[in-house]
Each structure stands twice: as C-alpha cells, then as structure tokens.
Amino acid sequence: MSIRLFNTLSREIEEFKPSGGNSVNLYTCGPTVYDTAHIGNLRSYIFADVLRRALQYNGYKVRWVMNITDVDDKTIKRSVEQYGSKATPKELREYTDKYFEEFKKDLEAVNIPTDSENITFIRVSDKIEEIKDFIKKLIKLGYAYKTGDGVYFSIETYQKKFGDYGGLVGPDFLEGKEVGARVKVDEYKKEDLSDFALWKKQDESDGNIFWEDEELGNGRPGWHIECSVINKVAFGGAPTDIHTGGVDLIFPHHTNEIAQSQPIYKPFVNHWSHNEHLLVDGKKMAKSEGNFYTLKDLEKEMPDAGMAFRYLTLLTNYRKQMNFTMTALKAAKSGLESLSNYRFNEPFQYVSDTNYEDAFREDLNDNLNTAGSLGVFYMLVGYKGVEPLADKMADTLGIKFLTPEKEAEIPPNVKELADEREKYRGSKQFVKADELRKEIDALGFIVEDTVKVESVVKIEESPEGPIIKPKK
Ligand SMILES: [Zn+2]
Structure with a gap:
C-alpha cells in the first residue's frame, strides 16, 4: 500500500512515487528569522514533520531540508533598526542567530527533532555565491535583466518558453493580467503581478548589509531566488520529490520558485503540498486583533x-x-x-x-x-x-507520552518533623507547628495541608494528612 497525497499543482490526490527509488527529497520553506515564529507557522512545520514520519513509516528514506531565510527585507530592516546604518552582514548574522536558535527550541517543543540525522537547515547567508551564479545564468539565458536598482525576472520571456507561469495558483492565472511591470519588495499580492527582483542593489535603508559583485552590483538576493537555489544545492540538482509550505506561499513565492528554476533545471519539484491557515478564535491571527x-x-x-x-x-x-x-x-x-x-x-x-x-x-x-x-x-x-x-x-x-508525575521521596528527618508538626497542630499549638513548618521549608520541602470537601458548607481537614513535597 502506498501513500496518497493531494498535489497542489494537479489539484488531485495522487499516489506518491519518489523519483529516486526508495529515497525521498523533502523540502520545506523555513522561517524568516526576524522575530519569534507564531503558532500558525508551527502548524506548517508540524504538518511537514508528520509527512516526513508518514513517509518513513511507509519504508522510505527521507532527506528533509529546510531553508532559513536570514537575508530578506524584514531581517535587514530589523538589523538596521538594532545596529544602526553601520550594520553589515556580520550584524545581520548576529541578529538572526538569536531567532534561529529560538526557532529550533520551538521545533523541539512540538517534537520536531532538529539534529542533522533528521533535518538539514540551510541558511541563505551561507549560499550567497551559489545564488549569484544562478542569477548570472538566468541573465545569460535571457530570463533576467538588469535595471538601475538590481536584476529582475522577465515573466514575459518565461511565458513564451514555458507557458505555465502561475499554474500553481490555477490554470487561468494569467488571464486578463498584464505582464511587464516590476516589483522590488519580497511580498506582494496576485493583483500586483510583476517581474520580481532576483537581486537588489544596496540602498540607504540596507545600511551596510550587502555582498559585493562586479556583474550584479553590490547588493543582496531577493527572497524567492533563495529557495530555488537551496533546493538545487540541497539535492545536487536532482528533483525535489515533495515541496511543502503554507497556502500563503503559493503566490508569489512558490510560483516564482518554479519560474526561476525551470530554465535551469527541470523537473524542479514533482509534488507540491500546502497546509491551510490556522485561525485563532475564528479570525486571522494578527497582533492588532489581540489573537x-x-x-x-x-x-x-x-x-x-x-x-x-x-x-x-x-x-x-x-x-x-x-x-x-x-x-x-x-x-x-x-x-x-x-x-x-x-x-x-x-x-x-x-x-x-x-x-x-x-x-x-x-x-x-x-x-x-x-x-x-x-x-x-x-x-x-x-x-x-x-x-x-x-x-x-x-x-x-510524533506524540510523546507525558510521564506520570512520580511521588517524591521524602527523607526520614523531614518526615519526622512533619509528624511532630501534626501533633502540635492536633493540640492547637500553632506557633510551634509553624516553627516546624519553617524548619521543613529550610530543608527544601513544603507541607501542604489537604482538605476534604464534604459539602459546599462543610470543609474539613482530610484524614489522609498533609502532603509533603520538594520546593520547585
Ligand atoms: Zn521558500
């Protein structure tokens, strides 16, 4: 029996078949490490982890790769805010290190292992040279062009050759839309369909965060190109069997990943899996909504x-x-x-x-x-x-059983003090009893007097006596 999965590209549930025999190349778009991940992000990674485990349960060997976006509009903006306009790639790295570490802790807490046996994280800032080479190839092949502020991807050229831009969104995606406008920001809406930035030349708002390049001009990569390159680097040019992400990544991110990759290597991805949104109290999560x-x-x-x-x-x-x-x-x-x-x-x-x-x-x-x-x-x-x-x-x-709380062992001297205290309490010598409570406290234990609830009006001490436990 084999695993059946919905493929966003074909819009059908398909029987999954990996391209390389028994092993599966699995890629997940990772976090932009400019802030703490929210629980909607975590749902997406739990989904990918369940998929990984399900594939393993079916006998496949899985190589799971996740990129870490530490170079993009948001990480640069935050680094410049923190370190000032003198910020360089070194400060960017320092700023994003903190959130990368925090992210790994979050993953561990939801039982997604972060060791290299189970997952490979690839940071964008470690692959700048590979990204530059990829962009230069796209220029050479005619799919990308230079402007005053960077390098852009030509949807028109791509469309002439491949004719499938936006296919991940739907077969009629381009109908009624005009191509040729340009967009520099990493995130934009479907209505703002445009040639998108592969490389952005450094400007004032970037501080000193840029990488040198004679041909492209000093600057840094756009967001989408990062994932095309990291997929290729991670799997050595072999196709990605399954690419996962949240539905919000279908456009523009994954749509642009396909367009950038296909002129250089095809097939790029065989199977696209997207998870739906997480709502909180029935609404889209937003800081302004308090949810x-x-x-x-x-x-x-x-x-x-x-x-x-x-x-x-x-x-x-x-x-x-x-x-x-x-x-x-x-x-x-x-x-x-x-x-x-x-x-x-x-x-x-x-x-x-x-x-x-x-x-x-x-x-x-x-x-x-x-x-x-x-x-x-x-x-x-x-x-x-x-x-x-x-x-x-x-x-x-990926369920970890909760270990039942063990009853703590109480040393004999503490037990003796507690018994003695009970006697004083029994004879209503509360000052003495309280002195002993303090002694017990100094030994690192607390005594909690238990109560027995007989009815709403009758609450009395439980015959089982007090509970003694170590202080946290
Ligand atoms: Zn991505």
Whole structure:
C-alpha cells in the first residue's frame, strides 16, 4: 500500500512515487528569522514533520531540508533598526542567530527533532555565491535583466518558453493580467503581478548589509531566488520529490520558485503540498486583533503546551483551516494525558481481533488523515501486549507520552518533623507547628495541608494528612 497525497499543482490526490527509488527529497520553506515564529507557522512545520514520519513509516528514506531565510527585507530592516546604518552582514548574522536558535527550541517543543540525522537547515547567508551564479545564468539565458536598482525576472520571456507561469495558483492565472511591470519588495499580492527582483542593489535603508559583485552590483538576493537555489544545492540538482509550505506561499513565492528554476533545471519539484491557515478564535491571527500567539504564550498557560499543540493540530486535516482556541488546547492536553495514562497504567487485556495496524496505515496514507490514525491509536493504546505497536504509532504521529508525575521521596528527618508538626497542630499549638513548618521549608520541602470537601458548607481537614513535597 502506498501513500496518497493531494498535489497542489494537479489539484488531485495522487499516489506518491519518489523519483529516486526508495529515497525521498523533502523540502520545506523555513522561517524568516526576524522575530519569534507564531503558532500558525508551527502548524506548517508540524504538518511537514508528520509527512516526513508518514513517509518513513511507509519504508522510505527521507532527506528533509529546510531553508532559513536570514537575508530578506524584514531581517535587514530589523538589523538596521538594532545596529544602526553601520550594520553589515556580520550584524545581520548576529541578529538572526538569536531567532534561529529560538526557532529550533520551538521545533523541539512540538517534537520536531532538529539534529542533522533528521533535518538539514540551510541558511541563505551561507549560499550567497551559489545564488549569484544562478542569477548570472538566468541573465545569460535571457530570463533576467538588469535595471538601475538590481536584476529582475522577465515573466514575459518565461511565458513564451514555458507557458505555465502561475499554474500553481490555477490554470487561468494569467488571464486578463498584464505582464511587464516590476516589483522590488519580497511580498506582494496576485493583483500586483510583476517581474520580481532576483537581486537588489544596496540602498540607504540596507545600511551596510550587502555582498559585493562586479556583474550584479553590490547588493543582496531577493527572497524567492533563495529557495530555488537551496533546493538545487540541497539535492545536487536532482528533483525535489515533495515541496511543502503554507497556502500563503503559493503566490508569489512558490510560483516564482518554479519560474526561476525551470530554465535551469527541470523537473524542479514533482509534488507540491500546502497546509491551510490556522485561525485563532475564528479570525486571522494578527497582533492588532489581540489573537496572536507564539509557543511561549501557550507555555505560560500550561506545561507541555508544545505537545498539546501538536496533538491539537493532528485533529484537523492539514488541508482544512484549523481554528485554535485556548479551550481546544486544554482539551487536547487532557486527551494527551489520557493517552499517556492508558499507556502507562495497568493495561486492559488484549481481546480485540481488529487489525489496528492496517486501520492506522490506511488513514495515514489517505492524504494524511491524522485524526483517523489518532482515533485508531487511541483505541489500541490501553491494551496489553501491543505496547511496541502503540509506541510505533505514537512515534509516527510524533506524540510523546507525558510521564506520570512520580511521588517524591521524602527523607526520614523531614518526615519526622512533619509528624511532630501534626501533633502540635492536633493540640492547637500553632506557633510551634509553624516553627516546624519553617524548619521543613529550610530543608527544601513544603507541607501542604489537604482538605476534604464534604459539602459546599462543610470543609474539613482530610484524614489522609498533609502532603509533603520538594520546593520547585
Ligand atoms: Zn521558500
């Protein structure tokens, strides 16, 4: 049985076949490291990670590459704001290092491993020479032209040769649109269809952030060209089997990636996979709306927020909009806790003859129906004798069980003090009892008196006595 995936380019669910036998080249557009990633970004990376794990579950060897955009309009603007107009590529690197490190921590928190065994990160600032060469080739082939402020890609020339510009958006994308205008900024809308910048000559707003080049002029690459070049560099010119990203990247970013790449190497990408947006409280996330969350914000609400968030994203298919609410996150956390309890507490006797593994695979391979797979996993996880299978399913979905809180060991001297304190409390000698509480505190433990709730009006001390635990 093989995996079936929706391909944005053909607009159909296709049976996935890699170009190179058993190995899959997987590419994901990574973050622009100018600020902390938000949970909408994280949904996109969790989707790509589930895809990676699903491919591995099907026996493929996956090489997963993600670019890190540390050179673009936003990172340069922020670096100049922080370091002033004297900022050079060195300061840009320093500024973006911080957010790259933060990003890796966020990934780890949602159980996306960041070690080189599982993923290769490629920073744009490490590939400037390769990008320059690529642009020069496009100029030589006639697809790019120089202007006073940089180098632009000619959609008209491309269209004459390939005739498929905008095909990723839809077959009639160019209908009624005029080509020939130019746009310098990295991000723009479909209505502003234009020749886009491959290389931008340095101007005042860039400070001293530029790379020297005689032919192109001192400057830096545009955003879209970075990914074309990094795909090529990462896979040695072999096609990218699957390219992922959020739907907001279909235009202009991925549309332009295709146009830049095809004159130099074709096929560029065999399969495009895009995940839908994440909404918060039913609305598009925006700082101005007050519904903008980073993982750190969720971590303030609860421990293990990253795992709870991952669990929550699995409940919605990646091609559907997902509505995030804090209540949904809390429910997801409870779901994860139940799963963990089933796994670690006394398991049920295994009696069912359902083939859980087939059912799990069937859902997973059906365009990543993670909610279905999770349901099968949920049914199986408590049974006795299927622990290895349960662990394999957990790993395929990237679920880490929460470890049940262990009861702390209380040293005898602390226990003695606590018992003594109880006696004083029993005889209502509260000053003495309080002195002993302070002694216990100095030893690094706290005593919490428990209560028994009989009814709304009757609350009394629990017969089980107080709880003693180490201070955090
Ligand atoms: Zn990209």
